[in-house]
Amino acid sequence: MTTLTDPPKASFRLSQLIYDTRYRSITIQVIATILLIVGIYWLVNNTIQNLAALGKDFDFGFLTQPAGYDINQRLIPYTSQSTHGMAALVGILNTLLVAFLGCILATFLGVTAGVLRLSNNWVVSRLMAVYVEGFRNVPLLLWIISIMALMTEGMSRIREFRVGGDASMILNDSVAVTNRGVYIPGIILENGFLASSAMNWLILLVILIISVIVVRGVRKRADAVQEDTGVRPTTWYQQLAILIIPVGLIMILMGAELQYPELRGFNFSDGVHLRNSLIALWLALSLYTGAFIAEIVRAGILAISKGQSEAAFALGLRPNRTTSLVILPQAMRVIIPPLISQYLNLTKNSSLAIAVGYMDVRSTLGGITINQTGRELEGMLLLGAFYLVLSLVISGAMNVYNNRTQLQER
Amino acid sequence: MSEVHGQTVSYVRDKMIDEQVPPVAEAGAIKWLRTNLFSGWLNILLTVISLYVVYLALSLVLPWAFGGVWNAGSLTECREVLFSFYKSSHGGACWAVIEDRWLQIMFGFYPPELYWRPILAFALFFIALAPVLFADKVPGQLIWFSLAYPFIATWLIWGGAFWAPILAAMGFVVGVLVLKVLGKITGPIVANLGAVVAALLWWGAIMGPINDGLNKMVGGGRLESRIATLQEEADRLPREVAEMEAISADKAAGIAEAVAVKNDMLQAMAEIRIEEFAVEAQLEPKEIALRRLVGAEESLENLAAILNEWDGDPTAASDASETDVSKAQVASDRASGLIQDVSDLLAESIGDIENDTVEPSVVAAEMVASAAAEDPSILTDADALVAKATLIDPLTALQERSEGITTQSSLDDIGALRVDIMVVIASLDADIATLSGIQDKIIASNVEDLVEPQAALLSQMADLAALRDEATVVAQDTFRVSTAQSNGRTFLSSLMTLPDQEASVPELRDQTIALRDALPRSQRGLIAVSQLPDDASSDEQAALSGYLDAQSTELSIQASIADTYAELGRVGLRPIDSRDIGGFMLALIIGIAGIVLSLPLGILLALGRQSHLFIVNKICVTFIEVIRGVPLIVWLFTGSLLLNYFLPPGTNFDLLLRVIIMVTLFAAAYIAEVIRGGLAALATGQYEGADSLGLSYWQSMQLIVLPQAMKISIPGIVNTFIGLFKDTVLVVFIGLSDPIGFSNLIRADTDWNGIYWELFVFIGALFFIFCFAMGRYSLHLEKKLQREHR
Incomplete structure (x- = not known):
């Protein structure tokens, strides 16, 4: 005999909103949404009130007004008559320039140091350990201002490069390292x-x-x-x-x-002038990030089990073929994700340009423009949006690459 | 068996041979060197290069670091001492700046007599940390101390009444009580919400009045006696200050005397070395002249190269094509420039020798006195110096010849001139060699004479430093007492007016209310006249501004009464302003506060990001990605420039607190990612096991998931903390004085203007010690946890 119990009646009581797991998640989300909306409303309302009290409005029109200040390093034509928007663009390009140069040099330094740190050679591996620990454990800002001080205080003055002076150009008279920057062909x-x-x-x-x-x-x-x-x-x-x-x-x-750079009068003309600010920022960012990349590379190589190389040797592959065909492709999979985040860190850290007066986007849009126009809300919003978009683009692009290398796993 | 073999084989070994000593090259240090350093040509190359790099770095750094000056009052004094030891200003570190200012780099402008407070707070930090890090080795009850620690530390560092931290902590107690009570009656959601609301209510509405009431209660009883003490102090302190100023004047006189003695010593040493300087004065212009002559010779070489390339004058040699003509013009211009250079350089070198050097006989005469007495060969050397005319006459002739050089000149002429210049260069070079030989001999003969004065100078500098330290102590005392005096005076006057102020409050209140009621209802919430509609009449504007003025007067009177009572009724520590907190202490405060506050927030964010609730998940993801996508420095600027926009009008709070808020949010996003990694690393079975036991979400998180996930994430959390700790130096850009800010401040002082490396090394070492220790600790944890997993 079977007794059929009636299914529970589909009645709904208010307390189910809290106690019934079917509804509880909806309750929580509704509460979260309400709190979020209230919170945003509160912030926006405060902002509107504060802006009104200060007699300001929310307007991006300043971007089309003339900037009225000079930027000493620019990749595109710019004068003090150009707009604030143009100044921001010059700053953005400068940020991208130092980030790009930094990523290249940091990768080179990091890979070299990471591989050498695993070397059997005791002296070399110790030396690399000193490099890695030294740079990882001291604030980046200190490195930037140290290298800046080294450039401005330690290098020869330009007048010493004149004939009969103390200093001379290096690399067959093609590069001049001066206290005002480096001049290269x-x-x-x-x-x-x-x-x-x-x-x-x-x-x-x-x-x-x-x-x-x-x-x-x-x-x-x-x-x-x-x-x-x-x-x-x-x-x-x-x-x-x-x-x-x-x-x-x-x-x-x-x-x-x-x-070639050539000394004319009191300054070098021709050639390319790499300013101290760029050099200091570039070197410090690269050396600092390089130390982190070295650790990532080391961890990536150590993550490959010894059996892999032994198997490759058993197949008769020579050591360099083993490295390039067996070890590296596998190590890359471990290395790439943290490497991406190091590139992102380097890009974000380039905002420390403020310490040496390098005209990156924070100094133009987020610095002088804000001070001149008094539009800190709009300026900081744009600045934040730029960094956010840049981060998302880089990590997105790298994730695509990462996914492609990951797929080869199976 | 042995019998069988015994017949066929004459000898069978029944014992192993003793192990032989390996060849010399295959054992001990030599083997280690061979396998590790010199195993192949690449390895040998690497070893040699790195040894060279190490040598280069050490030879640069060690003499500088260990040959430094520890006792000096300014960079100039450092250089004086270095000079008396034959060192250039870059040859030795001026550690005196650290000796002089290290307390500032560590503590900022915190009052020196209260240093014990931050130090105690820092020591207690380790006790508070113990139950978290070494849970198995310390009693479990210590966790209560860890929970109380944030309040204790805040109180120790900022000071104030002892009940302030207790009242603040009560907020949490109230929250927990409400949670417990409501939890029994209703479900967890209502209980949690209720607990949060109760705690916020406590902090927002109840805590302030209780604090004010306590202040008033204690203060009211003290009013009379405090006024009496202050009046007594107002009489006494000026006398004390005067006494101290007299003492410090004494000290200043003592220092001036010691400085005079030091200057005399320097003078005496300079007199011993006077012959050196005389030779140096001859040597320098001649070296400059030599460089100019070499330059002239090089210019001639370049000129010859150009003329050779164009086969004579470039403008004459060019054919008609346009680019060729312009190139020829450039070359011709360059050639003319070079010719001008040659003539100028020759003239300048004549000038150097003619005007800046003296006849050898004069030099020799100066030597006769003392140095020559010790080493007679100096005089023979001096005889070998050539007369001025011997150098100048040929140079004058050469200069005249160089005037005749044009772009049409033959290569032979130019070559001949070059050769003749080289002859003069050779003779000048020989002369310089003689001079520096003489200088070396004089230095050698002076070495012994200088040993004693050098030692005396060092001890004098040490005495001077001790005197200056004493003077600093007196100056600090004077500053302390005179600050107390002026503070006491202000406080006395505010105590005197206190009854009047209190009496005026009701009247002001009525006035404000009356003005407010007079306003139209729609305008009562406004906070500035500029918010009125554009067509508002001037009467309306005047009414609103009158109301706003009355309101702010009332508020300021009330605030001043509250401040006076807070000072009067305080039972506890002297309050310290956030502006006085700086240096390495600031980095530690921001770093520790950031990590402690961000940890719970980070856990919640990580759980939210793992959550299946769509909206909660998206909120957390957006928050984390936005925070992580923007550099910390932008967030700090947001905190200092924009935070006031987002908060209710009129809110204004401490910059340090704003920094801590921004740093906390920033670190929370990073910690959330670390913990998310830990959560993801847990086997799904753990989640499923918790579910199958019938545990609720929070129970399973609290009892099963989080303890394991946190354990996995500890190394990552420590790394985040190291990063955060290093990033605290960024606060220098928004005007807080962290160690790097202090390095700038110290350099702004005329005494230490131009000092870089000593400060950078010191600050770098401070950070290195902390970060390296934390990094090692995280490695240790990683190893320990790995073993546990197996």
């Missing part, structure tokens, strides 16, 4: 295709990118041939030629010429 395009030199460089960049894409194609075809026949065609000279010849040809057509 620059490439000029004497008869470019377009009037603006920036556009000419852009053309070169586009050609270089196309070359890189073609090189990838060549490599892919070599892979295909290898899959089919088991023999990999030798393509390194093709790749090299595709990379170098088009760019080189266009540069020669544009009349590229190396221009």
Whole structure:
């Protein structure tokens, strides 16, 4: 005999909102939403009241007004008559410049130090440990101002570079290290295709990118041939030629010429002037982040079990092939995610430019512009939004790359 | 078996041979060196390069660090001492600046007589930390001390009445009580909300009046006696200050005397070294002249290269094509520039020798006195010096010849001129060598004479430093007493007016209410005249501004009464202003407060990010990503520039507190990510096991998940703390004086203007010690936890 109990009646009592797990999550979320809305309303209302009390409004119009201040380092044309928006753009480019240079040098330093720290050579590994611990445990700001002080206090003054002076240029008279910055040779395009030199460089960049894409194609075809026949065609000279010849040809057509810095009067002219602020920020960021990257690289290599290399040796692979075909591809998977976050840190840390007066976006948009226009709310919002977008873009791009390398796991 | 073999084999070994000593190259230090340092050509190269780098760094740093000056009152004095030891101003560190200012770098402007308070707070921090870090080794009850520690530390550092921290802590007690009571009656959601509301109510509405009431109660009884003490002090303190000023004048005189003695010693040493200086004075212009001659010679070489390239004058050699002409013009300009350079340099070098050097006979005459007496060969050397005319005559001739050089000149002419300049260079070089030989000999003969004065100078500097220390102590006392005097005077006057102020409050209150009632209802909430609509009449504006003025007067009178009572009725420690807190202490306060406050917030955020509740999850993700995506320095500027916009009008609070809030939010986002990693690393079975036991969400989190996840995350949390601690130096940009801020302040002092490395090394070492120790601790934890997992 079966007794059928009636299913519980679908009655709804108010207390179910709290005690019944089916409804409780909705209750909690509703409460959270209400609290959030109330909180945001409170903040916005306060802000409106405060702005009104100060007689200010919320307006981004200042971006189109003339800035009225000079920026000593700029990658695009800018004068004091340009707008605040333009000044912000110059600052953004400067931030990106130092972040880009920093990431490259930091990766180089970090990989070198990380690999050498694992070396059997006791002296080298100790030396690298000193480097890593020294830079990791002292604030970045201290390194930035130390390197700045080294540049401004320790280097020769420009007048000592005159004939009969104490100092002389290094590297076959091509680089001058002075207390006002480093002067290095620059490439000029004497008869470019377009009037603006920036556009000419852009053309070169586009050609270089196309070359890189073609090189990838060549490599892919070599892979295909290898899959089919088991023999990999030798393509390194093709790749090299595709990379170098088009760019080189266009540069020669544009009349590229190396221009050495030369002392004229009281200053160096020609060549490229790397300001102390850029050098100090760049070196400090790279050395500091490099120490962190070294630890990441070391951990990545140590994470690969010894069996992997032993198996590779058993297959008869030579040590360098073992490293490049077995160890590194696996280590990269461990290394890439923390490496991305180090790049992000470096980019964010570049805002310490304030310590040396490097004109990055925080100094232009978040510094002088705010002081001149009194628009701290709008300025800080834009500044925060810039860093946020930059972080999201970098981490997004790197995550795509990360996902692609991860997929090869299975 | 052995019998069988016994017939066939004559000898069978039945014992192993003793282990042989390995070859020399395969044992001990040599083997270690061979395998570790010199195992292959790449390794040898690396070893040599790194040893060279180490040598370079040590040879630069060690003499500087260990040859430094510890006793000096300014950078100039440091340089004087270094100079008397034959060191350049970069040859030795001026550690005297650290000796002089280290307390400031550590404590900022905190009153020296109260240093024990932050030190005690810091020591107690370790006791509070013990139950968290070494839970198995200390009694469990100590956790109550850990919970009370934040209130104790705040009270110790900022001072104030002893009941203030107790009242603040009561907020949590009230919250917990409400939670317990409500938890029994209703469900957890209502209980939690109720607890939060009760605690906020306590802090917002109840705590203040209780505090004021206590102040008033204690203060009211003290009013008379306090006025009497203050009046007595007003008589006594000026006398004390005068006495102290007399003492400090004495000390200043003593210091001036010691400085005079020191200057005499320097003078005496300079007199011993006077011949050195005489030779130096000859040497320097000649060296400059030599460099100029070398420059002239190089310029001629470059000129010859240009003329050679263009086969004569560039402008004449060029053909008609346009670019060629312009290039020729450039080359010709350069050639003319070089010719000008040659002539100028020759003229300048003549000037150097002619005007700045004297005849060798004069130099020799100066030597005769003392140095030559010890080392007669100096005089023979002096005879070898060439007469001024021997150098100048050929140079004058060369200069005249160089005037004749043009771009049309033949390469032979230029070559001949070069050769002749080289001849003069050689003779000048020989002369310089002789001079520096003489200088070396004089220095060698002076060394012994200088040993005694150098030692005397060092001891004099030590005495001077001791005198200055005493003077500093007196100056600090004077400052303390005179501050107490002026504070006492202000306080006395506010005590005198206290009854009047209290009497005036009701009247002011009525006045404000009357003015408020006179306003239209819609305008009563406004806080500034500018908020009125544009078409408001001037009467309306006047009415509103009258009301606002009356309101602010009333509030300020009430605040001043409350302040007076707080000072009068305080039973506890002397309050310290946040502005006086600085240096390394500031970094520690911000760092520790940031981590302690951010930990609970970070846990909640991490749980929220793991949550299945859509909205809660999205709120947490947005918060974490926004905070992490923007640099700390931008958040700090937001805290100092913008926080006032987001809070109710009229709110204004301490910059240090704002910094701590921003740092806490910042660290919470990072800690949330670390803990999320810990949560994700837990096996799903743990979550499922907790669910299957029928535990509620919070029970399972509290009892099963979080203890394990936190254990995994501890190294990450420590690393976040190290990062946060280093980042505290960023507060220098919003005007707080952290160690780096103090390094700037010290450099702004004329005594220490131009000092960098000593301060940087000291500050860097402070941070290094703390961060390195924490890093080692986290490594140790990592190892310990790994073993437990196995």
